[in-house]
Amino acid sequence: MLGIKVGLGYDVHALVEGRQLILGGVEVPYERGLLGHSDADVLVHAIMDALLGALALGDIGGHFPDNDPSYRGISSLTLLEHVMGLIKSKGYIVGNMDSVIMAERPKLAPFIEKMRYNLSRAMDIQESCVSVKATTTERLGFVGREEGIAAQAIVSLIKVEEVK
Ligand SMILES: Nc1ccn([C@@H]2O[C@H](COP(=O)(O)O)[C@@H](O)[C@H]2O)c(=O)n1
Ligand SMILES: C[C@@]1(CO)OP(=O)(O)OP(=O)(O)OC[C@H]1O
Numbered sequence: 700m701l702g703i704k705v706g707l708g709y710d711v712h713a714l715v716e717g718r719q720l721i722l723g724g725v726e727v728p729y730e731r732g733l734l735g736h737s738d739a740d741v742l743v744h745a746i747m748d749a750l751l752g753a754l755a756l757g758d759i760g761g762h763f764p765d766n767d768p769s770y771r772g773i774s775s776l777t778l779l780e781h782v783m784g785l786i787k788s789k790g791y792i793v794g795n796m797d798s799v800i801m802a803e804r805p806k807l808a809p810f811i812e813k814m815r816y817n818l819s820r821a822m823d824i825q826e827s828c829v830s831v832k833a834t835t836t837e838r839l840g841f842v843g844r845e846e847g848i849a850a851q852a853i854v855s856l857i858k859v860e861e862v863k
Contacts, residue, residue: 702858703794706753708745711841711849722800722807722848723814723831724776724821729805733848736765740775742800742831745850746818747775747782749796753856754789779821786856794855795828801842801849807833 714720718732721740733739747759756762762785763770763778770778786793796818800807811831819826836842842849 702791704753704791704856704858706749706751706854706856708748708750708752708852708854709849710741710744710748711847712739712741712744713847714845720805721775722810722850724774724817725810725813727805727807727810737763737770737773737775737778741848742798742814742850742852743775743779743818743821745852746796746798746822746854747779749852749854750782750786750793750856753854754786754791756785776817776821779818783822790858790860791856792859793822793824793828794857795824795830796822796852796854797830797832798850798852799832799834801834801836801851803835803838803843803845 712733712735714731715734716731718734720727720729720732721738723742733741744759751757814831815826815829819829841847
């Protein structure tokens with residue numbers, strides 16, 4: 700059997716005043732940030748759900764409950780490293796990851812390369828296998844009204860060893 704799996708992730712966080720905007724582990728200068736129990740890095744959350752989904756391991760809410768004080772304010776890149784430990788323990792590595800951030804503002808293009816760098820480090824893969832894109836939603840919907848930011852991610856996993 701071909702040892703390839705794919706997984707899909709999607710997440711949304713509300714934009715509020717008094718919070719930092721963290722996306723792909725990058726602090727993006729902006730007048731508002733995303734609300735959440737962790738640093739609310741919506742891109743990393745979508746990626747983690749894609750990784751977990753590929754192996755039918757549930758979702759991040761199950762692995763990192765939002766009523767656990769130890770996750771309050773935690774960097775989502777740290778959570779991603781935990782998820783990667785789980786993926787590797789099952790005998791898989793990441794083949795590639797593609798993603799899109801839906802945000803009306805701010806302009807994210809200047810920060811995309813740093814996000815790809817951070818993600819490639821956390822996922823232990825080459826940057827050429829890590830894609831991050833940004834789009835507005837043409838002022839439509841909750842993203843267009845700047846009420847929140849959404850992200851979607853897809854990953855492929857490759858089986859590298861048999862796990863007993
Ligand atoms: N928050 C965002 C949204 C989009 N971009 C970049 O702008 C380009 C045009 O966006 P569309 O919504 O018209 O597709 C696109 O190529 C994005 O790279 C951005 O930097 N930040
Ligand atoms: C990441 C976790 C970790 O506590 O907190 P939040 O930042 O609130 O993120 P969410 O996407 O709502 O769900 C997962 C949470 O458990």
